[in-house]
Amino acid sequence: MPNYRRAKLPGGTYFLTQVTHHRQPWLITDIARLALRAAITHVRQKYPFTIDAFVLLPDHFHCLWTLPEGDSDLSTRLRLIKTFVTKRYGSELEINADISTSRQKRQERNLWQIRFWEHLIRDDRDFGKHCDYIHYNPVRHRLCSVPQDWKFSTIHRLMAGGVYPPNWGMGENAKRNNYCLWYHR
Structure with missing residues (x-):
């Protein structure tokens, strides 16, 4: 598996883009918005961050997050949010798409693109x-x-x-x- 290098700055602000799997347009449904809000609230209890800006579109979202001083772990936060949505709300979202063999082996669902895009705000x-x-x-x-x-x-x-x-x-x-x-x- 490739080792992607991400910019890490404790207490930094990051621009993020997360896309749905195959750009399926499910993110602005009522259940998806509820799921994402619940996931963010849940993750922020253990891994706090500030949401400076956010937009939710049908198949992706963009946001600006500022992490606490001394903390640069952006990836864990986003992974936990995606996992929460998938495990707690995945079946309710009723996404009908084939799951590839490689995703099946890793026990992954078909809600999110695996990777995300980030940019450290300068x-x-x-x-x-x-x-x-x-x-x-x-x-x-x-x-x-x-x-x-x-x-x-x-x-x-x-x-x-x-x-x-x-x-x-x-x-x-x-x-x-x-x-x-x-x-x-």
């Missing part, structure tokens, strides 16, 4: 760029015309907190203005 500007990317992503995927119309996003919390103006992502104001820049500590 500075406040990088944080702002990724925060804006997360919140504008539903528009890029043509799921809505403005970020505020997508209900599975932290954009609403950040607008209520004054991080984004109410018209962010509309017209020329869209995705070019790095509004999240000052939000990051």
